[in-house]
Amino acid sequence: MDIRIKALSVHLLTATGAVLSMFAMLAAVEGKWSLMFLWLVVALIVDGIDGPLARRYDTPHNFPIYDGVLMDLIVDYLTYVFIPAYALFKSGMLSGWTGWLAIIAICYGSVIYFADTRMKTKDKSFSGFPACWNMVVLVLFAISPAPWVILLAVILLTVSMFLRLKFVHPTRTKRWRSVTLPMSLAWVIFAGWAAWMNFAEGSLAHWGLVITSLYLSFAGIAQQIIPPKAGH
Numbered sequence: 001m002d003i004r005i006k007a008l009s010v011h012l013l014t015a016t017g018a019v020l021s022m023f024a025m026l027a028a029v030e031g032k033w034s035l036m037f038l039w040l041v042v043a044l045i046v047d048g049i050d051g052p053l054a055r056r057y058d059t060p061h062n063f064p065i066y067d068g069v070l071m072d073l074i075v076d077y078l079t080y081v082f083i084p085a086y087a088l089f090k091s092g093m094l095s096g097w098t099g100w101l102a103i104i105a106i107c108y109g110s111v112i113y114f115a116d117t118r119m120k121t122k123d124k125s126f127s128g129f130p131a132c133w134n135m136v137v138l139v140l141f142a143i144s145p146a147p148w149v150i151l152l153a154v155i156l157l158t159v160s161m162f163l164r165l166k167f168v169h170p171t172r173t174k175r176w177r178s179v180t181l182p183m184s185l186a187w188v189i190f191a192g193w194a195a196w197m198n199f200a201e202g203s204l205a206h207w208g209l210v211i212t213s214l215y216l217s218f219a220g221i222a223q224q225i226i227p228p229k230a231g232h
Helices: 003-029 033-056 068-090 097-114 133-143 147-160 177-196 204-225
Strands: none
Touching (some): 003 068, 033 068, 097 147, 133 177, 133 204, 177 204
């Protein structure tokens, strides 16, 4: 197959995220939160696949008519930020002014972060919390913490987007990749499992989500504290 066709196919794969985001939004409007998260998990899988494929087939060079980075950012804002923020607000997990504060912080802070040219570090990690609100809100649905815990988490994560804190990329951060990649895959499996089970209490998926989320949240910060071994 011609390399240009392969590059175009990657762009078209990325674009499916827009359709998946619409499916998720329709489920959210009807209050079908589990179905919404299942669509968002599928979108997350697509997002995890299209990046490596885009680099493999060098889409900017082999099919430059479409801007894959821009397309990816549009889809990511819908699936990572906008729809999860809507779900957090409409689900009733935060009521009154707390809900309004949360969605303003999430939507406003994330669009600024997405436009920040410093969002990637030299080792391909993220500088600051990478606005993965889809993952955060899914975990919140699973564990159902107190409203003040949810609001505190939203505020701290929003602030952390603009701090020089490192967050690992699931595939591109080389250091500890042998742990990070399996943890990321496990998170996706646990997330799909939890949503499929309608976030039933006591599910093993909940513990899996908590453990994998803690690793993905703090592995980068740990790398900033722990110096790499000589020669690495």
